[in-house]
Amino acid sequence: MQTNFSAELLKDPAMQASEEILRTCVHCGFCTATCPTYVLLGDELDSPRGRIYQIKDMFENEKPASADVVKHVDRCLSCLSCMTTCPSGVHYMHLVDHARAYIEETHDRGVLDKMMRSVLAFVLPYPSRFRWSLYGAMIGKPFAPLLRLIPGIGPRLAAMLALAPSTVAPRSALEGPRTIAAKGERTARVAILSGCAQRVLQPGTNDATIELLTRMGVEIVLPEGEGCCGALVHHMGNETASHAQAAQNVDAWTREIEGEGLDAIIITASGCGTTVKDYGFMFRDDPAYAEKAAKVSDLTKDITEFLEGMDLPEAVVETDAVLAYHSACSMQHGQQIKTAPQKLLKRSGFKVKDVPEGHLCCGSAGVYNIMQPEIASELKVRKVKNIESVEPDVIATGNIGCITQIGSGTDTPILHTVELINWVTGGVRPGALEDVILPGERKAGENPFLAAAE
């Protein structure tokens, strides 16, 4: 596409990067077709191509972000389905990230919107604050219908309460910082991102990862000083905060890399994985961090990517369960991991089914389901309908956001891939399956008919 940036403007490295991205777009429109908001709203302005055009106009004319442009950029889920579709290789993620930061600089959102964002940024990335807020949400839940009536932020508050679990999970016994030794001969040493929201909502995911990996001979370190990956504030355009959080993690992991060494940095929430894999780009112009951040991004692997090439422990549980695999956007689009989780689940004995319209987001998208409750809830209904069309006994996915979002719309148990793999290979039974017996569930090698008869 033709661009018209002044030479002065292009001295800003961020603008230069965005101009290069815009130049690769040929405006073919393919991206519109796979964009969830365009599919729902049918308006070019709510499609990637339309947003790219609005961002281009705003940047090259050095306009402060208008309320209209903000509306359409805010509606973007950052699901990155457009990047999978784009034949021209337009790096939409970097462009929209830049636009979000530009919006925060040039647009006044008003008191209520700003307050909402500040509260989310203050609470979500910090596990203890988040845990306390969940207790608060438990008390507030019955008042959700009333809160919805508050003009402006009512629907958002109600959406937030609706998403909060009705009980708060106990803290994991394995919370860091600590090192957990491999069982048997050590074959690798990895760090696992403890993360923020996930370890409060689903501590079982990282516990299962630790149990599985140590059984496979992997030593695990939960390093001192790591925290939220920065994605939550990054997607709200708060670059200062996201870079600070990212830098803290780069420092924590670099100490390990330079100390006893790391073979990988394992991420168990694909939303975080997409961001950590982008640290290299984030710090590209920062002489103190560029190299370290690139190294970190290089070492980062989703847990299923890490497991893909390895021998899993022998299965001790078998089932005849039909499993719907929901590929999180950050998995299939953000990280372009398209088959590893499904293959692992098949190797673990599940009848894996892909979900129709699998490329469309479930509406979770970080804090999107709180900030844009209407679109998010339409997407959730559509996603659940698609998942239920394959009549699954269990749903697996690789991202805590999707687990919360989809879980709030279906009775079918939904859990992280690694929890299932850990369980069938001899680890603990996942919390989500505590009160559920899957069809044909039996000890490995047992006659399924006899097992059923018992």
Next chain:
Amino acid sequence: MTLIAMPEADPTVLARRADIVKELKRFLPETSIIVSEDERRAYDTDALTAYRQLPMVVVLPETTEQVSEILGFCNAEGIKVVARGAGTSLAGGALPAEDAIVIGVSKMNQVLDVDFDNRTARVQAGITNIGISNAVAHAGFFYAPDPSSQLACTIAGNVAMNSGGAHCLKYGVTTNNVLGVKAVLIDGTVVEVGGDWLDAAGYDWLGLLIGSEGQLAIVTEVTVRLLRTAEGARPILLGFDRVETAGACVSDIIASGIIPVAIEYMDKPAIKVCESFAHAGYPLDVEALLIVEVEGSDDEIEFYLDKITAIAEKHAPQSLKVSQSEAESAAIWKGRKAAFGAIGRVSDYMCMDGTIPTGQLPHVLKRISEICESYDLGVANIFHAGDGNLHPLVLYNMNDPAEMVKVEECGAEILKLCVEVGGCLTGEHGVGIEKRELMTHQFDQVDLDQQMALKGVFDPQWLLNPAKVFPLANRPKPAQTGQRVAA
């Protein structure tokens, strides 16, 4: 700047803009009217971004009734109208005018009715081309025309441009696969043309509307013919060390009487880029690649592949490879269908669209390289070789105004060449804005006058899709505001 002029916007219409918006709100919800400049900007072009015009207003109606009200209003007020599907036109077919209302049909994207017994489907015009096939795939059916933009382009746009696609060699283009339409005339009258049958009594109105580039009416519903999906299909990749040899091989395959589903052509620059996107296993060391696809039962596929192989071998192909799996076939087509976009990775381009008799392929391909070379511009060739529909992508730097003029001149010369060798200016992209001034090379003034007389019957004030298709010179004087379509 550019060779293609847009007429001056009518200041009296622009002056009434606020009132016009107010009137539109009478029959449209707020979410269907786009007014602010920031928002209209995103609608100022289609996939031919070299040309841009900020529209006066954009409306996104949700029903035929709303389209009817809008058109009735525009006709009474003498306001120009540009219809828009998904905005994927490569000829500027959906380019707005500054004093026009853009009517986008993208919110009307539902399947209304599927009749498997009679193999038809009735859909709203804003559904994507692939959306139709996706909706009937579970029952083993598909909608045949498959423009490369089928993922995104709408059936509305397909009808307007009589779109084709790779598989049209066997199945024909849009006009061969659409049975009926519901359309709104400029005065708001809703008409139904055609129906569930293959041919209707009387004049072929449907044939007239299909390919009329949004200049006669706005289509809101389409009844399409569904076809049974073949038992199987398999492409073969044929690589040649000379462009002309590939062209000769295509001519021979067609001349032998075999009708493959598709014969697609890519030259070296295109192969390289598409391979890096699709990882399809295209040979990278050849000058020209043919993708020939056959379909049917296993025996049928074997039989045709043998015949095609025998023909190809006479031309000593540098490489010859049959797809071994569904995944490989899918990757082969993914690369081809995304080719235009993928070229965007390396350069800006102007995508040409002309058709020639297949026997002329070797000569024309050679001339295209010579023409582009004489302008010092690169070219990548990607096209439907089987039906002689060429798409040279002339590469240039869009940020350089001098190259912009050069690419227009170069493109015009290529299209004139197509006409010279007995072909035509458009294959499937339509005339739009891009080829408007070249129409005089295809038709003499008598031909054009007849076509324009017909346009005037449907649209006496010349309000529909203005400044497209016919050269700006020698147009008839439009009727004045208030005159209605002849009953």
